Amino acid sequence: MPELPEVEIYRLYLESSSLHQPIENIEVDDPNLLTVPFTTLYETLVGRWFTGTRRIGKNLFVLTDGPDPLDQPVIVHMHFGMTGDLAYYHSSLDRPKYARIVFHFRNGFNLGFICPRKFERIGLIDDIPAYLKRKKIGKDGLAISLSELTEQIRRKKALIKPVLMDQSTVAGLGNWIVDEVLFQARVHPEKRTENLTDNEIRQLHDAIQLVLTTAIRHEAQYRDFTINFLIHVREWDDSPYDDVEAHKFCPRCGTRIAKSEVGGRTTYFCPNDQQL
DNA sequence: AGGAATGTTCTTAT
DNA sequence: TATAAGAACATTCC
Numbered sequence: 001m002p003e004l005p006e007v008e009i010y011r012l013y014l015e016s017s018s019l020h021q022p023i024e025n026i027e028v029d030d031p032n033l034l035t036v037p038f039t040t041l042y043e044t045l046v047g048r049w050f051t052g053t054r055r056i057g058k059n060l061f062v063l064t065d066g067p068d069p070l071d072q073p074v075i076v077h078m079h080f081g082m083t084g085d086l087a088y089y090h091s092s093l094d095r096p097k098y099a100r101i102v103f104h105f106r107n108g109f110n111l112g113f114i115c116p117r118k119f120e121r122i123g124l125i126d127d128i129p130a131y132l133k134r135k136k137i138g139k140d141g142l143a144i145s146l147s148e149l150t151e152q153i154r155r156k157k158a159l160i161k162p163v164l165m166d167q168s169t170v171a172g173l174g175n176w177i178v179d180e181v182l183f184q185a186r187v188h189p190e191k192r193t194e195n196l197t198d199n200e201i202r203q204l205h206d207a208i209q210l211v212l213t214t215a216i217r218h219e220a221q222y223r224d225f226t227i228n229f230l231i232h233v234r235e236w237d238d239s240p241y242d243d244v245e246a247h248k249f250c251p252r253c254g255t256r257i258a259k260s261e262v263g264g265r266t267t268y269f270c271p272n273d274q275q276l
Numbered sequence: 277a278g279g280a281a282t283g284t285t286c287t288t289a290t
Numbered sequence: 291t292a293t294a295a296g297a298a299c300a301t302t303c304c
Binding site: 010082083098116117118119136156157158162263 | 279281282283284286287288289
């Protein structure tokens with residue numbers, strides 16, 4: 001899933017492949033994937049080129065420049081939903097499946113925005129801070145301080161799992177990362193925020209940093225995480241341990257990992273290490 | 277009333 | 291075919 005670590009990898013990929021090449025054409029299979037009209041996207045971007053990137057949480061912003069000076073900045077916003085990806089390729093023979101939006105560059109290469117499930121979006125904005133405010137997107141998971149996280153959690157009265165999934169609390173955590181963070185911090189996913197101690201919030205903050213930096217270090221290749229991560233009990237695509245009984249138990253205490261639903265999302269946790 | 281919490285829906289490959 | 295997901299939107303709560 002494209003949560004913060006994956007989007008960071010995509011950002012670096014775009015930076016190293018797609019900058020400073022004028023856009024000659026843009027192909028869009030389904031206009032519903034755009035948050036602006038196709039003609040606006042096309043007329044605004046053709047002739048311009050990408051100059052750099054920014055990432056806040058799961059959001060990727062691509063800065064652009066162009067031949068004619070414009071009054072306002074033109075920034076491409078990308079959100080990868082649950083299955084989004086990027087692919088830079090040359091020959092149309094190499095065009096990946098589900099590359100439903102394609103930027104064709106003057107040098108003959110293409111950047112494909114891959115969206116198998118159509119939960120992904122591309123749009124145009126001119127001001128990143130204004131966009132973040134409008135969408136209520138909080139501090140990035142890698143940048144948030146302990147006091148900022150504490151302040152955010154203290155102002156909410158709900159179960160900790162949905163609170164951490166909420167992008168206004170901290171930006172970039174999705175379903176599996178929140179489970180992993182709660183597991184590493186030994187906090188039950190259904191613990192109410194009112195009942196969290198300052199120390200537990202500190203553990204959550206530490207765990208967020210640990211999980212995010214680990215995932216980025218391994219370029220979001222889950223199989224490379226050490227065995228003390230909960231990720232290995234999940235049934236993600238291509239998991240080498242999928243359905244292997246030996247990996248359905250807590251790597252710390254050996255208790256069978258529980259599977260439930262919290263906040264409408266599938267949740268895994270250790271009933272022994274994470275108690276209410 | 278109204279902001280916050282909680283629930284539903286969209287979408288489609290596997 | 292039942293399932294999974296992020297976020298927008300809808301509804302309920304206090």
